[in-house]
Amino acid sequence: MTITLLESHPKAYSSVIRKAIIHTPPAIVAVSLTTFAVASLFSGDSPLPIGVIIFGLFAFSFSLQSIAALRDLRSSPITTQGEVRRAWRRSRFLFLGRIHYFQVERRVFEVGAAAHLELQPGDTVEVLHWPHTNTIVTLNLHKDSREQSTDQTLPWSSERDSD
DSSP, rough: OEEEEEOOTTHHHHEEEEEEHHHHHHHHHHHHHHHHHHHHHHTSSSSTTTHHHHHHHHHHHHHHHHHHHHHHHOOOOOOEEEEEEEEEEEOOOGSSSEEEEEEETTEEEEOOOOHHHHOTTOOOEEEEEEEETTTTTEEEEEOOHHHHHHSSSTTSSSSHHHH
């Protein structure tokens, strides 16, 4: 079995800190505005629940990211090993670049373009990552030696034609 290092992020903890710093202040502001909008809705000052809906959506999305990053600050990286079930890519906001994803077990990870080209569904990988944000520390691809030898033997090869 050969193990290939596809990606390594030695400063992954800094990325988790950055996510916490970026998402926590907007989460606090959005939760505060949502609370104010709900209070004004119940007191009869606001005739429409539009503010509650808009601020509530922002509060939910920022809080989700903030809580995940803050929980990772108090934890340590874990290892997930398994088969790549799916690999795909999406456009970023306003089509400014691409994001590459893959799924192992029930976790979805964001990966760089070079590693995404190497990954195929069915590959066995080992991912060292932060448990709540799924920020990758290292990504290793496991290749079994017998899989490599069977890939080279094709069903239409000349050995089969001689029978």
